[in-house]
Amino acid sequence: MKVRHVLILLTIYFGVMSEESYSQEKLQYYDLTKGESYVINNKGTESPNTGKFVKYKGHGTYVCKKCGAALYYSSDKFESDCGWPSFDNEINGAVNRIPDADGFRTEIECANCGAHLGHVFTGERLTSKNIRHCVNSVSLDFVPAHLEAKRYGIAQFAGGCFWGVEYFLQKAPGVISVTSGYTGGVVKNPTYKEVCTGNTGHAEAVKIVYDPEKTSYEKLLKLFLEIHDPTQVGRQGPDIGDQYRSEIFFMNDEQKQIAEKSLSILKSKGLKIATAITKASEFYPAEAYHQDYYFNNGKVPYCHAYTKRF
Numbered sequence: 001m002k003v004r005h006v007l008i009l010l011t012i013y014f015g016v017m018s019e020e021s022y023s024q025e026k027l028q029y030y031d032l033t034k035g036e037s038y039v040i041n042n043k044g045t046e047s048p049n050t051g052k053f054v055k056y057k058g059h060g061t062y063v064c065k066k067c068g069a070a071l072y073y074s075s076d077k078f079e080s081d082c083g084w085p086s087f088d089n090e091i092n093g094a095v096n097r098i099p100d101a102d103g104f105r106t107e108i109e110c111a112n113c114g115a116h117l118g119h120v121f122t123g124e125r126l127t128s129k130n131i132r133h134c135v136n137s138v139s140l141d142f143v144p145a146h147l148e149a150k151r152y153g154i155a156q157f158a159g160g161c162f163w164g165v166e167y168f169l170q171k172a173p174g175v176i177s178v179t180s181g182y183t184g185g186v187v188k189n190p191t192y193k194e195v196c197t198g199n200t201g202h203a204e205a206v207k208i209v210y211d212p213e214k215t216s217y218e219k220l221l222k223l224f225l226e227i228h229d230p231t232q233v234g235r236q237g238p239d240i241g242d243q244y245r246s247e248i249f250f251m252n253d254e255q256k257q258i259a260e261k262s263l264s265i266l267k268s269k270g271l272k273i274a275t276a277i278t279k280a281s282e283f284y285p286a287e288a289y290h291q292d293y294y295f296n297n298g299k300v301p302y303c304h305a306y307t308k309r310f
């Protein structure tokens, strides 16, 4: 196991054990080797088919080698045969695009620390999203999914159109990021169009990454149950169809118990709860234009509003 990997694991374990609060602002830069610095600081390029992540298929999150910020989910990685790791989507806000000095390509860099990642290409028609982030392996490190869950809290909820659920949860204290996507169905890498047919089994959902030192799963879950109507069956407001159902996708037994307890409180108040509690399965981030929809378009949700229920 490489020294850097050990360092990341130690950071994760001690981050969990320590009383000190942990946030992305506190990330420190890791020491880089000469070869890493050539790519990351001097905008170099590693030789094709030499990087350790070109064919790598692990489940988890690719993070910046220099600062540790989360950049790409493994579910967005695809085989492009170009010789470098390829992704057709980035984690919301994690990657900056800047014109390359060569005058025609678009360079990508870590939004947190400016580390050079590679280039982004569009129009190649390699995936349905039609985007290829061509990233140097040495610019990346990898955090397996089972360890990632200890560093940050992760929650997944579905409560109607994901634009509205994302809007309210993104503003909650302690929330690091909210990604709109699809989960709970049977089709791999579904598109919005496919999910809208109601035939994929997926719900429009959000994946929330939060800082457990600043908020809790219970707080976010209760907020989720107050910003959509958990009594509606197979719809939410004007949006009708199974993809707009109310559902809590738990990541572990603790989350499951909190979900059951919260729903029983609402039932004891006389609400006929429709919200399902289901074990989380693969989450597929939605197309880029669905992310931060209301923030980017200067609008407010049409089907979600806050109602105090707890």
Ligand SMILES: [Zn+2]
Residues within 6 Å of the ligand: 064, 065, 066, 067, 068, 069, 110, 111, 112, 113, 114, 115
């Ligand atoms: Zn970085």
